[in-house]
Amino acid sequence: MKLDILAFGAHPDDVELGCGATIAKEVSLGKKVGIIDLTQGELGTRGSAEIRKIEATNAAAILGVSARENLKFRDGFFINDEKHQLEVIKMIRKYRPEIVLCNAIDDRHIDHGKGSKLVSDACFLSGLRKIETSLDGEEQEAWRPKVVYHYIQWKNIEPDFVVDVTGFMDQKVDSVMAYSTQFFDQNSKEPSTPITSKNFLDSITYRAQDLGRLINKDFAEGFTVERYLAVNTLEDLI
Ligand SMILES: [Zn+2]
Numbered sequence: 001m002k003l004d005i006l007a008f009g010a011h012p013d014d015v016e017l018g019c020g021a022t023i024a025k026e027v028s029l030g031k032k033v034g035i036i037d038l039t040q041g042e043l044g045t046r047g048s049a050e051i052r053k054i055e056a057t058n059a060a061a062i063l064g065v066s067a068r069e070n071l072k073f074r075d076g077f078f079i080n081d082e083k084h085q086l087e088v089i090k091m092i093r094k095y096r097p098e099i100v101l102c103n104a105i106d107d108r109h110i111d112h113g114k115g116s117k118l119v120s121d122a123c124f125l126s127g128l129r130k131i132e133t134s135l136d137g138e139e140q141e142a143w144r145p146k147v148v149y150h151y152i153q154w155k156n157i158e159p160d161f162v163v164d165v166t167g168f169m170d171q172k173v174d175s176v177m178a179y180s181t182q183f184f185d186q187n188s189k190e191p192s193t194p195i196t197s198k199n200f201l202d203s204i205t206y207r208a209q210d211l212g213r214l215i216n217k218d219f220a221e222g223f224t225v226e227r228y229l230a231v232n233t234l235e236d237l238i
Contacts, residue, residue, distance in 0.1 A: 010115035018151030021165035047181030159222025
């Protein structure tokens with residue numbers, strides 16, 4: 001199955017938090033989108049790998065994505081080496097996306113920056129035909145996505161561009177709240193963490209509102225790029 005967009009996250013819920021509304025919008029426009037989670041988030045303070053798997057499936061359905069897979073790397077301890085790069089390359093060659101979305105280049109959780117670089121490096125390596133991979137016994141062809149964009153999650157990183165996501169925030173918040181063990185829940189008896197605060201839950205909306213304000217829209221999500229953003233004509237900019 002070829003996809004238009006493949007979004008990677010170090011943990012289930014990273015993609016929803018970073019670019020859920022953008023994905024919902026692209027799906028509504030007819031694009032085929034997939035999500036690859038690098039780990040099962042098994043070290044998360046709340047919940048468990050089993051519960052998060054169910055939550056991730058529900059969140060994917062809310063966003064309308066065509067595929068979601070989990071590479072089951074070790075939460076907290078995976079590294080950016082050949083072994084892990086090859087597993088990511090297999091996913092890129094399987095789904096052959098034009099656009100790859102991945103974690104913030106730098107963030108509070110150490111897996112985010114690591115996952116960001118791992119996916120970005122794998123996107124480059126995936127285009128080298130002499131790197132041989134196979135999946136389910138079949139040899140894979142080289143594939144390099146056209147662009148890699150990094151979404152923004154915990155830290156307030158200055159975006160290189162923003163996407164108008166007005167009309168898609170409800171879907172994003174619903175997809176985030178599908179992870180009911182992870183975020184603000186006043187009835188939860190589990191320990192509190194920075195991401196279980198009400199302020200963090202509210203930040204999903206107030207950041208999008210603030211980025212939207214700067215482009216005269218209601219809501220926006222921001223991304224950073226690794227090279228110049230290119231447009232065909234000046235009219236491509238809104
Ligand atoms: Zn995360």
